[in-house]
Amino acid sequence: MLKMSLIAAGLALTLAGGAGAADKPVLNVYTYDSFASEWGPGPAVKKAFEAVCGCNLKFTTAGDGAALLARVELEGARSSADVVLGLDTSLTAKAAATGLFATVKDGRKTDLPGGWNDPLFLPFDWGYFAFVYDKAKLKTVPHSFADLAAAPKSLKIVIEDPRSSTPGLGLLLWVKKAYGTRAPEIWAGLAPHILTVTKGWSAAYGMFLKGEADMVLSYTTSPAYHRIAENDDSKAFARFSEGHYMQIEVMGQLAKAPHPALAARFLAFMQSDKVQSIIPTTNWMYPAILPKSGLPDGFDAALPAKDALIYRPDEAQAVRAAALEEWRTALSK
Numbered sequence: 277m278l279k280m281s282l283i284a285a286g287l288a289l290t291l292a293g294g295a296g297a298a299d300k301p302v303l304n305v306y307t308y309d310s311f312a313s314e315w316g317p318g319p320a321v322k323k324a325f326e327a328v329c330g331c332n333l334k335f336t337t338a339g340d341g342a343a344l345l346a347r348v349e350l351e352g353a354r355s356s357a358d359v360v361l362g363l364d365t366s367l368t369a370k371a372a373a374t375g376l377f378a379t380v381k382d383g384r385k386t387d388l389p390g391g392w393n394d395p396l397f398l399p400f401d402w403g404y405f406a407f408v409y410d411k412a413k414l415k416t417v418p419h420s421f422a423d424l425a426a427a428p429k430s431l432k433i434v435i436e437d438p439r440s441s442t443p444g445l446g447l448l449l450w451v452k453k454a455y456g457t458r459a460p461e462i463w464a465g466l467a468p469h470i471l472t473v474t475k476g477w478s479a480a481y482g483m484f485l486k487g488e489a490d491m492v493l494s495y496t497t498s499p500a501y502h503r504i505a506e507n508d509d510s511k512a513f514a515r516f517s518e519g520h521y522m523q524i525e526v527m528g529q530l531a532k533a534p535h536p537a538l539a540a541r542f543l544a545f546m547q548s549d550k551v552q553s554i555i556p557t558t559n560w561m562y563p564a565i566l567p568k569s570g571l572p573d574g575f576d577a578a579l580p581a582k583d584a585l586i587y588r589p590d591e592a593q594a595v596r597a598a599a600l601e602e603w604r605t606a607l608s609k
Contacts, residue, residue, distance in 0.1 A: 302332045306344055307431060308362040309337045309561075310478050315549070325545055327372040331538055341442035341525070345371055345464075348530070352376065353578040358533040359542055364442045364526045365586070365603040366449055368397050369593035378531040381540060384547045386463050387566045389581055394589075397526035400546045401561035404520035404579055405446045406513035407433065407499045408481075414490050420517045421451060425465025432471040434480045434489040438600055441476045442523065443493055448599040449592055450521035455583045459599065463606035470607065496520060496579060501560045504574045520579060522586040525561065580608070 303325075312318035312335035322333045338347045339363045348360055353376065360470070364372055371377060383398040392399055407424070411419060414431075418424040424433070436444035452459045471489045474480040484492035491514070502508040527546060529539040545551060553567035556575050587595065 278588065280458050300330065300332050301538060302334050303329070303359070303535055303542060304334050304336055305359045305361055305542065305585065306338060306348065306357045307360075308340045309476060311335070311362055311477075312337050315466070315558070317554055320554050320558060321546070321551060324550055325542060328545075329538065329541065330482050331535075333542075338442075339440055340436065341367060342438070342445055343440045346440070348376060349374055353532050355530060355532070356534065357530055358535050358539040359527060359529055361527040362442075363397070363526050363528070364446070365526070365589045366442065366445050366592045366596070367476070368394065368526060369589040370596075371528065372396050372589075376530055376532070377528045378533065379402060380497050380529055380543060383543070384565050386564045388564060389522070389578075389584055390586075392524075392564075394526070397528045399524050399526050399564040400551075401555045401559055401564055402522065402524045403495070403561040404496040404522055404584070405443060405450055406494060406496040406498070406516070406520055408484065408494045408511055408513050409491045410510055411512050412510050412578060413487075417512075417514050421454065421462050421466065424469065425462060427469065429468050431469055431491070432489045432548060433466075433469050433491045433493070434471055434483050435473055435493045436477055436480050437473050437475055441474075442525075443480075443495075444473070445596070446521050446523050447493055448603055449587055449595070450585060451459060452595055452599045452602075453587060454518035455519060460602045460606065464603055464609070467606045473607070495523075497556075497560050497562065497576065500575045501558075504557060504572065518583045519583045522584045524564075524586075544559055577578050 310316050320334050325333050338344045341364055344360055344362055345367050377396045379395050380398055386392045388397055388402055418427055435447055438444035438448045450464050455462050480492050483489055496513045499511040502511045527543055533539045547565055549567050552565045553564040553569055555563040556572055
Protein backbone atom coordinates (compact mmCIF):
# COMPACT_ATOMS: atom_id res chain seq x y z
CA MET A 277 0.00 0.00 0.00
CA LEU A 278 2.83 2.35 0.89
CA LYS A 279 4.42 1.68 -2.50
CA MET A 280 1.14 2.41 -4.28
CA SER A 281 0.70 5.58 -2.22
CA LEU A 282 4.16 6.79 -3.22
CA ILE A 283 3.38 6.07 -6.87
CA ALA A 284 0.09 7.94 -6.61
CA ALA A 285 1.80 10.87 -4.90
CA GLY A 286 4.48 10.95 -7.59
CA LEU A 287 1.83 10.88 -10.30
CA ALA A 288 -0.01 13.76 -8.67
CA LEU A 289 3.18 15.81 -8.50
CA THR A 290 3.93 15.04 -12.14
CA LEU A 291 0.46 16.10 -13.21
CA ALA A 292 0.66 19.23 -11.09
CA GLY A 293 4.04 20.08 -12.61
CA GLY A 294 2.68 19.51 -16.09
CA ALA A 295 -0.31 21.71 -15.36
CA GLY A 296 2.00 24.46 -14.09
CA ALA A 297 4.12 24.30 -17.24
CA ALA A 298 1.03 24.31 -19.40
CA ASP A 299 -0.25 27.41 -17.60
CA LYS A 300 2.79 29.42 -18.65
CA PRO A 301 2.16 31.77 -21.59
CA VAL A 302 4.05 30.93 -24.77
CA LEU A 303 5.73 33.87 -26.48
CA ASN A 304 5.98 33.05 -30.19
CA VAL A 305 8.89 34.76 -31.95
CA TYR A 306 9.22 34.41 -35.70
CA THR A 307 12.87 34.50 -36.73
CA TYR A 308 15.30 33.23 -39.35
CA ASP A 309 16.87 29.78 -39.34
CA SER A 310 20.40 30.59 -38.22
CA PHE A 311 19.25 32.74 -35.27
CA ALA A 312 17.37 29.82 -33.71
CA SER A 313 19.96 27.16 -34.63
CA GLU A 314 22.00 25.42 -31.94
CA TRP A 315 25.04 27.55 -32.85
CA GLY A 316 23.06 30.81 -33.05
CA PRO A 317 21.91 33.19 -30.29
CA GLY A 318 18.51 31.49 -29.96
CA PRO A 319 19.30 28.85 -27.30
CA ALA A 320 21.10 31.32 -25.01
CA VAL A 321 18.37 33.96 -25.46
CA LYS A 322 15.66 31.38 -24.75
CA LYS A 323 17.34 30.16 -21.55
CA ALA A 324 18.03 33.65 -20.24
CA PHE A 325 14.56 35.05 -21.03
CA GLU A 326 12.67 32.06 -19.64
CA ALA A 327 14.64 32.46 -16.40
CA VAL A 328 13.04 35.87 -15.81
CA CYS A 329 9.77 35.98 -17.78
CA GLY A 330 7.63 33.23 -16.23
CA CYS A 331 6.89 32.08 -19.77
CA ASN A 332 7.97 29.67 -22.47
CA LEU A 333 9.79 31.21 -25.43
CA LYS A 334 9.12 29.58 -28.78
CA PHE A 335 11.12 30.35 -31.91
CA THR A 336 9.30 29.70 -35.19
CA THR A 337 11.67 29.79 -38.15
CA ALA A 338 10.91 30.75 -41.74
CA GLY A 339 14.12 30.79 -43.75
CA ASP A 340 15.75 34.23 -43.97
CA GLY A 341 14.38 37.70 -43.28
CA ALA A 342 12.54 38.20 -46.56
CA ALA A 343 10.78 34.86 -46.07
CA LEU A 344 9.78 35.99 -42.57
CA LEU A 345 7.99 39.03 -43.92
CA ALA A 346 6.31 36.98 -46.64
CA ARG A 347 4.94 34.60 -44.00
CA VAL A 348 3.66 37.44 -41.83
CA GLU A 349 1.99 39.07 -44.84
CA LEU A 350 0.35 35.77 -45.78
CA GLU A 351 -0.99 35.15 -42.28
CA GLY A 352 -2.07 38.73 -41.73
CA ALA A 353 -3.99 39.60 -38.57
CA ARG A 354 -4.56 35.89 -37.82
CA SER A 355 -0.83 35.26 -37.24
CA SER A 356 0.02 33.55 -33.96
CA ALA A 357 3.32 35.44 -33.73
CA ASP A 358 4.00 37.97 -30.99
CA VAL A 359 7.33 39.24 -32.31
CA VAL A 360 9.11 39.18 -35.67
CA LEU A 361 12.89 39.22 -35.26
CA GLY A 362 15.22 39.35 -38.26
CA LEU A 363 13.89 41.85 -40.78
CA ASP A 364 16.28 44.59 -41.87
CA THR A 365 16.02 48.12 -43.17
CA SER A 366 15.66 46.93 -46.75
CA LEU A 367 12.28 45.50 -45.68
CA THR A 368 11.01 47.77 -42.90
CA ALA A 369 9.17 50.18 -45.21
CA LYS A 370 7.33 47.26 -46.81
CA ALA A 371 6.65 45.76 -43.37
CA ALA A 372 5.30 49.07 -42.06
CA ALA A 373 2.94 49.35 -45.05
CA THR A 374 1.21 46.10 -44.04
CA GLY A 375 -0.22 47.77 -40.93
CA LEU A 376 0.51 44.58 -38.99
CA PHE A 377 3.11 46.03 -36.60
CA ALA A 378 2.56 47.91 -33.37
CA THR A 379 4.30 51.08 -32.26
CA VAL A 380 7.16 50.17 -29.94
CA LYS A 381 8.51 51.98 -26.92
CA ASP A 382 11.74 53.85 -27.48
CA GLY A 383 14.65 51.47 -27.11
CA ARG A 384 18.03 52.16 -25.59
CA LYS A 385 20.39 54.57 -27.33
CA THR A 386 22.24 52.56 -29.95
CA ASP A 387 25.80 52.60 -31.19
CA LEU A 388 24.73 52.29 -34.82
CA PRO A 389 26.49 54.56 -37.30
CA GLY A 390 23.93 57.31 -37.87
CA GLY A 391 21.84 56.42 -34.82
CA TRP A 392 18.30 55.02 -34.93
CA ASN A 393 14.78 56.41 -35.19
CA ASP A 394 11.83 54.20 -36.16
CA PRO A 395 8.41 54.01 -34.48
CA LEU A 396 7.80 50.33 -35.31
CA PHE A 397 11.15 48.54 -35.11
CA LEU A 398 14.14 48.29 -32.80
CA PRO A 399 17.62 47.16 -33.90
CA PHE A 400 19.41 44.26 -32.24
CA ASP A 401 22.53 43.95 -34.43
CA TRP A 402 24.17 45.18 -37.60
CA GLY A 403 26.98 44.43 -40.03
CA TYR A 404 28.35 44.81 -43.55
CA PHE A 405 27.80 42.45 -46.46
CA ALA A 406 30.95 41.08 -48.06
CA PHE A 407 32.28 38.22 -50.16
CA VAL A 408 34.16 35.73 -47.99
CA TYR A 409 36.92 33.49 -49.35
CA ASP A 410 39.55 30.99 -48.26
CA LYS A 411 43.00 32.63 -48.23
CA ALA A 412 44.73 29.34 -48.99
CA LYS A 413 42.62 28.65 -52.08
CA LEU A 414 41.95 32.03 -53.73
CA LYS A 415 45.19 33.75 -54.60
CA THR A 416 43.93 36.59 -56.80
CA VAL A 417 41.26 38.35 -54.77
CA PRO A 418 38.87 40.81 -56.44
CA HIS A 419 38.64 44.14 -54.65
CA SER A 420 35.63 45.59 -56.44
CA PHE A 421 32.58 44.41 -58.35
CA ALA A 422 34.42 45.39 -61.52
CA ASP A 423 37.33 43.13 -60.53
CA LEU A 424 34.93 40.28 -59.82
CA ALA A 425 33.16 40.71 -63.14
CA ALA A 426 36.51 40.74 -64.98
CA ALA A 427 37.89 37.68 -63.16
CA PRO A 428 38.36 34.36 -65.04
CA LYS A 429 35.02 32.60 -65.48
CA SER A 430 36.38 29.72 -63.43
CA LEU A 431 36.00 31.90 -60.30
CA LYS A 432 32.61 30.96 -58.87
CA ILE A 433 30.50 32.62 -56.22
CA VAL A 434 27.37 31.58 -54.32
CA ILE A 435 24.74 34.21 -53.55
CA GLU A 436 21.32 34.19 -51.90
CA ASP A 437 17.93 34.80 -53.50
CA PRO A 438 16.79 38.41 -52.90
CA ARG A 439 13.16 37.28 -52.86
CA SER A 440 13.65 35.10 -49.77
CA SER A 441 16.90 36.28 -48.19
CA THR A 442 17.97 39.58 -46.67
CA PRO A 443 21.64 39.05 -47.71
CA GLY A 444 20.42 38.41 -51.25
CA LEU A 445 18.37 41.60 -51.22
CA GLY A 446 21.29 43.41 -49.62
CA LEU A 447 23.50 42.45 -52.55
CA LEU A 448 21.01 43.96 -55.00
CA LEU A 449 20.93 47.19 -53.02
CA TRP A 450 24.73 47.17 -52.67
CA VAL A 451 25.20 47.01 -56.45
CA LYS A 452 22.45 49.58 -57.03
CA LYS A 453 23.82 52.00 -54.43
CA ALA A 454 27.37 51.70 -55.74
CA TYR A 455 26.61 51.87 -59.47
CA GLY A 456 23.16 53.39 -59.98
CA THR A 457 22.22 53.24 -63.66
CA ARG A 458 25.30 51.08 -64.36
CA ALA A 459 23.94 48.27 -62.18
CA PRO A 460 22.68 46.19 -65.16
CA GLU A 461 26.19 46.30 -66.64
CA ILE A 462 27.69 45.03 -63.38
CA TRP A 463 25.15 42.22 -63.12
CA ALA A 464 25.88 41.17 -66.68
CA GLY A 465 29.54 40.81 -65.69
CA LEU A 466 28.76 38.96 -62.45
CA ALA A 467 26.26 36.48 -63.92
CA PRO A 468 28.84 34.04 -65.42
CA HIS A 469 30.50 33.74 -61.99
CA ILE A 470 27.34 32.79 -60.10
CA LEU A 471 27.44 29.06 -59.43
CA THR A 472 23.99 29.03 -57.87
CA VAL A 473 21.46 31.09 -55.95
CA THR A 474 20.29 29.62 -52.65
CA LYS A 475 17.12 30.39 -50.70
CA GLY A 476 19.05 31.55 -47.65
CA TRP A 477 22.40 32.29 -46.06
CA SER A 478 22.87 28.93 -44.32
CA ALA A 479 22.70 26.95 -47.55
CA ALA A 480 25.04 29.34 -49.37
CA TYR A 481 27.65 29.37 -46.63
CA GLY A 482 27.47 25.59 -46.32
CA MET A 483 28.27 25.21 -50.01
CA PHE A 484 31.25 27.52 -49.64
CA LEU A 485 32.60 25.57 -46.65
CA LYS A 486 32.33 22.36 -48.67
CA GLY A 487 34.57 23.91 -51.32
CA GLU A 488 31.88 24.15 -53.98
CA ALA A 489 32.55 27.85 -54.65
CA ASP A 490 35.47 30.26 -54.33
CA MET A 491 33.50 33.01 -52.62
CA VAL A 492 30.17 33.40 -50.82
CA LEU A 493 28.03 36.42 -50.06
CA SER A 494 28.19 36.81 -46.30
CA TYR A 495 29.50 39.43 -43.87
CA THR A 496 32.76 41.20 -42.98
CA THR A 497 32.39 39.57 -39.55
CA SER A 498 32.14 35.99 -40.84
CA PRO A 499 35.92 35.34 -40.66
CA ALA A 500 35.76 36.19 -36.93
CA TYR A 501 33.66 33.08 -36.40
CA HIS A 502 36.33 30.82 -37.83
CA ARG A 503 39.07 32.70 -35.97
CA ILE A 504 37.35 32.67 -32.54
CA ALA A 505 35.21 29.54 -32.57
CA GLU A 506 37.48 27.27 -34.63
CA ASN A 507 40.94 28.82 -34.17
CA ASP A 508 41.05 28.98 -37.97
CA ASP A 509 42.45 32.09 -39.64
CA SER A 510 42.07 30.81 -43.20
CA LYS A 511 38.96 32.87 -44.08
CA ALA A 512 38.86 36.54 -45.02
CA PHE A 513 36.52 38.99 -46.71
CA ALA A 514 37.33 40.87 -49.90
CA ARG A 515 37.45 44.59 -49.16
CA PHE A 516 35.68 46.35 -52.03
CA SER A 517 36.72 49.82 -53.15
CA GLU A 518 33.09 50.81 -53.74
CA GLY A 519 32.37 50.35 -50.03
CA HIS A 520 30.15 47.76 -48.33
CA TYR A 521 26.39 47.77 -47.89
CA MET A 522 25.28 48.00 -44.28
CA GLN A 523 22.62 45.74 -42.80
CA ILE A 524 20.71 46.69 -39.66
CA GLU A 525 18.64 43.78 -38.29
CA VAL A 526 15.49 44.70 -36.43
CA MET A 527 12.62 43.30 -34.41
CA GLY A 528 9.01 44.37 -34.10
CA GLN A 529 5.86 43.49 -32.19
CA LEU A 530 2.75 42.51 -34.09
CA ALA A 531 -0.28 44.70 -33.46
CA LYS A 532 -2.40 41.60 -32.80
CA ALA A 533 0.23 39.90 -30.62
CA PRO A 534 -1.45 37.39 -28.27
CA HIS A 535 0.88 38.53 -25.44
CA PRO A 536 1.59 42.24 -26.02
CA ALA A 537 3.13 43.01 -22.59
CA LEU A 538 5.39 39.98 -22.80
CA ALA A 539 6.35 40.89 -26.38
CA ALA A 540 7.36 44.39 -25.30
CA ARG A 541 9.40 42.90 -22.46
CA PHE A 542 11.19 40.62 -24.92
CA LEU A 543 12.12 43.52 -27.21
CA ALA A 544 13.68 45.34 -24.27
CA PHE A 545 15.45 42.15 -23.20
CA MET A 546 17.01 41.78 -26.66
CA GLN A 547 18.63 45.20 -26.22
CA SER A 548 19.90 44.39 -22.72
CA ASP A 549 23.61 44.13 -22.00
CA LYS A 550 23.14 40.41 -21.33
CA VAL A 551 21.92 39.70 -24.85
CA GLN A 552 23.98 42.31 -26.66
CA SER A 553 27.14 40.81 -25.17
CA ILE A 554 26.41 37.39 -26.73
CA ILE A 555 25.51 38.70 -30.22
CA PRO A 556 29.11 38.98 -31.52
CA THR A 557 30.02 35.33 -30.84
CA THR A 558 26.65 33.72 -31.61
CA ASN A 559 25.13 35.76 -34.45
CA TRP A 560 28.56 37.00 -35.57
CA MET A 561 27.38 40.55 -36.09
CA TYR A 562 28.03 43.85 -34.33
CA PRO A 563 25.69 44.45 -31.37
CA ALA A 564 23.32 47.39 -31.76
CA ILE A 565 24.45 48.58 -28.33
CA LEU A 566 28.09 48.00 -27.45
CA PRO A 567 28.17 45.89 -24.28
CA LYS A 568 30.12 46.98 -21.22
CA SER A 569 32.67 44.27 -21.96
CA GLY A 570 33.27 45.61 -25.48
CA LEU A 571 33.86 43.38 -28.50
CA PRO A 572 35.58 40.03 -27.90
CA ASP A 573 39.22 39.46 -28.75
CA GLY A 574 39.61 38.47 -32.38
CA PHE A 575 36.47 40.33 -33.46
CA ASP A 576 37.45 42.93 -36.05
CA ALA A 577 36.49 46.55 -35.61
CA ALA A 578 33.83 47.90 -37.95
CA LEU A 579 34.79 49.45 -41.27
CA PRO A 580 35.25 53.22 -41.26
CA ALA A 581 32.10 55.23 -41.86
CA LYS A 582 33.29 56.30 -45.33
CA ASP A 583 32.98 52.66 -46.48
CA ALA A 584 29.34 52.31 -45.36
CA LEU A 585 26.66 52.23 -48.05
CA ILE A 586 22.98 52.18 -47.16
CA TYR A 587 19.61 53.36 -48.44
CA ARG A 588 16.98 54.78 -46.13
CA PRO A 589 14.10 52.28 -45.73
CA ASP A 590 11.84 54.30 -48.06
CA GLU A 591 14.61 54.56 -50.64
CA ALA A 592 15.28 50.82 -50.44
CA GLN A 593 11.61 50.15 -51.05
CA ALA A 594 11.58 52.56 -54.00
CA VAL A 595 14.53 50.97 -55.84
CA ARG A 596 13.82 47.34 -54.89
CA ALA A 597 11.62 46.41 -57.88
CA ALA A 598 14.00 47.89 -60.45
CA ALA A 599 17.04 46.28 -58.81
CA LEU A 600 15.29 42.92 -58.73
CA GLU A 601 14.39 43.16 -62.42
CA GLU A 602 17.99 44.03 -63.33
CA TRP A 603 19.17 40.94 -61.42
CA ARG A 604 16.55 38.67 -63.04
CA THR A 605 17.39 39.93 -66.51
CA ALA A 606 21.12 39.33 -66.08
CA LEU A 607 20.70 35.82 -64.68
CA SER A 608 18.20 34.78 -67.36
CA LYS A 609 20.60 35.36 -70.25
